[in-house]
Amino acid sequence: MAASKSRLGRGLGGLIAAASKTDTAVHPASASNPVAAPAVAPAPGFQEIATDLILPSPYQMRREIPAEQLKELADSIRAEGLLQPVVVRRHGEKFELIAGERRWRAFNLLKLKVIPARVVEASNASSAALGLIENLQREGLNPIEEAYGYASLIRDFDLTQETVADRVGKARATVANALRLLSLEGEIQGFISKNMLSVGHAKVLLGMEEPAQRMLLARRVIEEGWSVRMTEKLVQAKKTGTSTSTPATGRTLPPMEAAAVKNIEKKLTSHLGARVSLKHTPKKGHLIIEYHGNDDLQRILEKLGVEA
Numbered sequence: 001m002a003a004s005k006s007r008l009g010r011g012l013g014g015l016i017a018a019a020s021k022t023d024t025a026v027h028p029a030s031a032s033n034p035v036a037a038p039a040v041a042p043a044p045g046f047q048e049i050a051t052d053l054i055l056p057s058p059y060q061m062r063r064e065i066p067a068e069q070l071k072e073l074a075d076s077i078r079a080e081g082l083l084q085p086v087v088v089r090r091h092g093e094k095f096e097l098i099a100g101e102r103r104w105r106a107f108n109l110l111k112l113k114v115i116p117a118r119v120v121e122a123s124n125a126s127s128a129a130l131g132l133i134e135n136l137q138r139e140g141l142n143p144i145e146e147a148y149g150y151a152s153l154i155r156d157f158d159l160t161q162e163t164v165a166d167r168v169g170k171a172r173a174t175v176a177n178a179l180r181l182l183s184l185e186g187e188i189q190g191f192i193s194k195n196m197l198s199v200g201h202a203k204v205l206l207g208m209e210e211p212a213q214r215m216l217l218a219r220r221v222i223e224e225g226w227s228v229r230m231t232e233k234l235v236q237a238k239k240t241g242t243s244t245s246t247p248a249t250g251r252t253l254p255p256m257e258a259a260a261v262k263n264i265e266k267k268l269t270s271h272l273g274a275r276v277s278l279k280h281t282p283k284k285g286h287l288i289i290e291y292h293g294n295d296d297l298q299r300i301l302e303k304l305g306v307e308a
Contacts, residue, residue: 059128061149
C-alpha cells in the first residue's frame with residue numbers, strides 16, 4: 001500500500017518540487033483582506049498570474065465542489081495564505097489550469113486579483129493525468145468521478161488501462177473495477193456519488209443482469225439499510241432461484257436508542273402535522289414524510305422553509 005502511495009506522489013510532486021522545499025506560505029494581500037499576513041515573494045520557478053487570465057481545465061473530473069467546502073478553503077487562505085501554488089500551462093494569451101481549481105476558485109471568491117502559480121509545459125494527456133492525480137491524492141473525487149477520470153484518459157488519449165494505471169500510480173485492477181461502475185444506470189451512479197451506496201454494494205449490483213432488477217434492489221438497499229453482505233445473499237438467492245425472501249436488517253436498536261428515534265418521530269410529526277417515519281443506523285438512515293396531495297406538500301415545504 002505504501003509503495004502505491006509513493007508512486008502516486010511522483011507525478012504531481014515532480015511539477016511542484018520547488019514548493020515542497022519551503023514551509024513558507026504565500027499570503028494573499030488585497031483591499032478585501034486587510035488583516036492578511038505580509039505577502040512573501042513567490043518561490044523560484046513561480047510567478048503571480050492574474051486570476052482572470054486562468055481558464056479551468058477541460059479535463060477536470062470533479063463534477064461539483066460544495067459551496068461550504070469552497071468557503072472553508074477561502075477562509076483558510078485568507079487566514080493562513082496559500083500553502084501550495086496552482087499549476088498551469090500556457091494557452092494562447094492565457095493559462096489553463098492543470099492542478100488547483102479549488103484554490104483558484106477560492107481566490108476568485110476572495111476577489112483577489114493575482115494567484116501564485118507554476119507555469120509548466122504539458123501535453124493534453126499529461127495535463128489530464130496530473131489533474132486526476134491531484135484529485136486522487138487529495139481524496140477529492142467520489143468513486144464515479146474517479147471512474148470518469150480513468151475513462152476520459154482512455155477515450156480522449158487512446159490509452160490502455162495498463163497505461164492509465166501506471167500514469168496515476170494505481171493497480172490495473174483498481175482502474176478496471178472503477179470503470180465497471182460506469183456500466184450501472186445513471187440513477188445508481190448518482191446514489192454512489194452521494195454516498196448512499198458503497199462501492200461494495202455497486203459490485204454486488206453489477207452481478208445482476210437485468211437493469212430493472214438492479215434499480216429495484218438499489219432502492220431497497222438504501223431504504224432498508226442493507227449491508228453489502230445482506231445484498232450479496234439476496235442477489236445470490238435470486239440467481240440460484242433458491243429463495244426470494246428479503247434479508248433481515250440484522251440489527252435491533254438498543255432500547256434507549258429506539259426510544260430516542262420514536263421521540264424524534266413524534267416531535268417531527270407534531271411539528272409538521274404529517275406522519276413521519278425515521279429509520280436509523282449509526283452510518284446512515286432515511287426520513288419519510290407522508291403528505292396527501294399538492295396542497296399538503298406545499299404546506300409541509302413552507303413549514304420546512306423550502307420554496308417550491
